[in-house]
Amino acid sequence: MTQATDETSQVSKTLHRIFIFLYLQFAFYWATIAAGMLVNYYYAVPPDVQADFSGVFSQFFAAPSLFAHVAFAVLSTSMSIPVIFYARRVRLTSVVLLHSAAISCRLVGFVTGPLFVYYSTSAIGNSALANISTFTMASVFLMAVILTFLSRIFIVREDVRIKYLAVSSNPRESSVTWSKPS
Amino acid sequence: MEQAKLGDSYPGEELGTLGLRGLKLTLRLCYVNFVVYLALYITGMYINIYITSGVNSIGIGDPTNMIHMIGASLNFAISFIVMTVGIVYGMRKVALFSLGALVSLVVATVGGLLFLETGGARQSGSTTLVGGWIMSILFMLALFLSYYATLKIMRATRVLEIAKVQGAG
Numbered sequence: 001m002t003q004a005t006d007e008t009s010q011v012s013k014t015l016h017r018i019f020i021f022l023y024l025q026f027a028f029y030w031a032t033i034a035a036g037m038l039v040n041y042y043y044a045v046p047p048d049v050q051a052d053f054s055g056v057f058s059q060f061f062a063a064p065s066l067f068a069h070v071a072f073a074v075l076s077t078s079m080s081i082p083v084i085f086y087a088r089r090v091r092l093t094s095v096v097l098l099h100s101a102a103i104s105c106r107l108v109g110f111v112t113g114p115l116f117v118y119y120s121t122s123a124i125g126n127s128a129l130a131n132i133s134t135f136t137m138a139s140v141f142l143m144a145v146i147l148t149f150l151s152r153i154f155i156v157r158e159d160v161r162i163k164y165l166a167v168s169s170n171p172r173e174s175s176v177t178w179s180k181p182s
Numbered sequence: 183m184e185q186a187k188l189g190d191s192y193p194g195e196e197l198g199t200l201g202l203r204g205l206k207l208t209l210r211l212c213y214v215n216f217v218v219y220l221a222l223y224i225t226g227m228y229i230n231i232y233i234t235s236g237v238n239s240i241g242i243g244d245p246t247n248m249i250h251m252i253g254a255s256l257n258f259a260i261s262f263i264v265m266t267v268g269i270v271y272g273m274r275k276v277a278l279f280s281l282g283a284l285v286s287l288v289v290a291t292v293g294g295l296l297f298l299e300t301g302g303a304r305q306s307g308s309t310t311l312v313g314g315w316i317m318s319i320l321f322m323l324a325l326f327l328s329y330y331a332t333l334k335i336m337r338a339t340r341v342l343e344i345a346k347v348q349g350a351g
Contacts, residue, residue, distance in 0.1 A: 030322070037318050040230065041304055041311050131231050138227045142220070149216075149329055156333055160340040164192065164348075 008162050014090045015159050021082045022152055028076035029145060035072055038065035045120040056117045070113070073141075077106040080148070087151075092158060098151040105144040112137040195341050196334060198273035202342045208267050209339055212332040215260040219325050222253040226321075239302035247298075254294075257324070258287050264331055273338065279331035283324040290320035 043063050049055050060070050080099040087095035112133045119130035200208070225246055233240050240247055261283045268277030293316025300310040 026326070030326075033322055034319065037315060041314065127235075131235070135227060135231050138231075139224070142223055146216075146220070152333065153336055156337050157340050160337060160344065164341065164344045 011090050011162050012159070014086050015155060015162070018083055018086045018095075018155055021079050021086070022148070022155070025076050025079035025083070025148060028072050028079060032069060032072040032076055032141075035065055035069035039063070039069050045117055047122045049117070049121045051118060051121040051123040055121070056114050059117050073106065073109070073113075077103060077144075083151070087155075090158070092154060094154045095151045098147045098154070102144040102147040102151075105140040105147065108140045109137045109144070112140070191345070192341050195338065196273050196275055197338045197341060198268075198271040198276075200267065200271040200273070202339065202346065204267075204271070205335055205339045205342065208264060209332070209335050211260055211263060212328065212335060215257060215264070215328055216332075218253050218256045218260065219328070222250060222257065222321070225250040225253060226318075234303055237303060237305060239306065240298065241302060242295075242298050251294075254287060254291060257328075258284065261287065261324070261328060261331075264328075264335075268331070273334065276331045276334045279327045279334065283327040283331065286320040286324035286327065290317045290324065293317035293320065 043065055045059065046062070049059060060067055080103050084096050084099045087093075087099070116130050116133040116137065118124060119126045119133060198205075229240060229244075229246050229250065233244065233246060242251075261280050265277050265280035265284060268274070268280055293313045296313030297310055297317060298313075300306055300313060302310070304311065304314070
């Protein structure tokens with residue numbers, strides 16, 4: 001029984017850590033969105049940008065809003081890595097899959113984002129493809145947000161399950177660390 | 183009475199007095215709300231990229247704008263229902279999160295109208311941009327607040343499901 005409650009306590013602690021990384025991830029989402037709006041309203045690709053890798057890449061450092069947008073997007077994506085690590089530890093397969101899918105969506109966004117800059121350069125000047133690139137970037141970003149939102153539902157379900165099913169098995173001896181209800 | 187006893191058995195949980203069936207129904211309503219939020223996001227993105235494109239303006243009568251505004255009204259209606267459920271059935275956090283979402287949606291709508299009335303294009307001036315900013319940021323805030331209200335309902339549903347299983351056992 002003690003071994004079982006120790007395991008339950010460990011799972012509860014791990015879930016608590018996952019919650020912390022999810023809070024951070026949501027904070028970085030917000031920052032990404034806010035910086036993205038700055039880019040949307042105030043940034044335009046300068047006419048002298050070269051339509052090559054270094055020209056496009058250097059744009060990420062040319063405007064503070066664009067730099068912040070990319071940096072926060074990278075940070076919010078990277079928060080999925082510890083979530084996957086901890087979710088694997090407590091065998092939450094759905095969470096692992098959802099966050100892996102979210103990372104994959106973001107990777108698509110990391111390709112289409114620079115493509116927007118590329119198609120907007122004066123040398124290429126293809127507004128139709130630039131629009132498709134932006135739309136794809138925004139859509140996959142939204143998809144990633146939805147996938148991570150869904151993951152939290154599974155985590156909450158597991159949190160409730162281990163708290164009450166474990167406690168009910170032996171309420172007096174249970175040493176479960178009750179994390180804050182989310 | 184029975185629900186109050188359940189609340190004592192699960193300290194820290196906000197179970198309310200709605201019951202499992204009602205909670206499940208409210209949860210479904212919350213999922214519908216998310217689908218509407220998704221439609222709102224996509225139509226907003228479409229307007230932003232394909233209609234205004236940084237230079238063109240958009241009027242209130244534009245078909246995409248009408249769909250966008252109908253979506254926002256649906257979000258308002260559903261959030262209002264969820265808030266009422268929270269107030270009536272004693273789920274304080276659900277009521278508060280939904281109220282926050284409602285206030286955000288109202289102010290976001292004012293921002294959207296400001297955007298439309300002051301030119302409806304990104305190059306129409308700083309007031310138009312302020313309207314756009316208010317609309318976008320508060321829409322995202324409403325989405326997050328609705329999400330947290332949904333999580334609270336989901337948690338209460340799960341606890342009641344477990345209580346039912348334990349009661350049966």
